[in-house]
Amino acid sequence: MSTTTISSSSDPLTWKQADIDVHVATRGGEFAGFVEFDGSAHVTHDHRGTALGAFDSLDAARHALERVNAPQRRPSTFPFALPRVLRRRPRRARA
Numbered sequence: 001m002s003t004t005t006i007s008s009s010s011d012p013l014t015w016k017q018a019d020i021d022v023h024v025a026t027r028g029g030e031f032a033g034f035v036e037f038d039g040s041a042h043v044t045h046d047h048r049g050t051a052l053g054a055f056d057s058l059d060a061a062r063h064a065l066e067r068v069n070a071p072q073r074r075p076s077t078f079p080f081a082l083p084r085v086l087r088r089r090p091r092r093a094r095a
Contacts, residue, residue, distance in 0.1 A: 011028045012027070013026070013027050013032055013065065013066055013069060014026050021036055021038075022035070022036045023035045023036075023058065023062070025062070025065055025069075033045055033047050033052075033068070033069070035065065041054035041056065042055045042056070042058050042060070044062075046068055
């Protein structure tokens with residue numbers, strides 16, 4: 001039997017220091033990315049290992065990963081303008 005955990009994108013990132021120069025982020029127990037200090041800058045990597053940028057401070061590097069992992073808003077599929085048929089006033093029945 002296997003168990004699959006689906007983490008919500010609204011869960012906050014949890015940070016742990018894996019080594020002196022490496023900080024790892026998880027969300028809902030799943031790997032979300034990491035920040036490493038290369039001697040001159042803090043380099044942020046996403047969950048695939050792709051470098052997102054180099055930052056002067058650890059806080060700035062962490063915030064960069066949090067922005068990438070922030071939940072995205074979906075555009076509404078409901079049209080804002082009602083169709084012409086629905087905009088008309090109903091007609092009164094004549095007696």
